[in-house]
Amino acid sequence: MPKFRFEFIEGMAQPAIFADMADRDEAVREAKRAAKEAMLDGIVDGVDPTSWVTKVYDEAGYLVATIGFQDLVAAPRDTEEFKETEEPGVLRSG
Template sequence: MPLFRFEFHENVKTDNIAVELVDHEAALAEAKRAAGEMLVDSAIDRSDHAGWLIKVYNDSDELIGTIFRGDLFKMEE
């Protein structure tokens, strides 16, 4: 399976995590899931993480997507 790299940013780059997933769609879905957990955590600890985002890179180190906090509030079609 391909390896995808997730970069977590909160004003500055904070973490890199590599995960094997089936394809880029699965990687972006996993990034959205992780972003949802971050949103819940920020609500629980009452912190403002308005500037955070997650960048997703494929195994060729090409950026395939960016998940912003606001993306979680957009309605799915």
């Protein structure tokens, strides 16, 4: 199983975390999950996490993903989830 390095930059750099993941997609999903959890903890503690960043590197040291606050709070417009709920020009009430 490939090993990935996760770097969490939350105001100041945190120690890197190394984990075995099946592939790049699993590593990115795990990074997003961990970043969301950290950001929620930060908000509860009264910290502004909007500048926090998570970086994922593969075994060779190549950057495979950079995940920022905006990536976690905004749903991508090209996902199936968004397409199902999108109804331009129609407003729903209560």
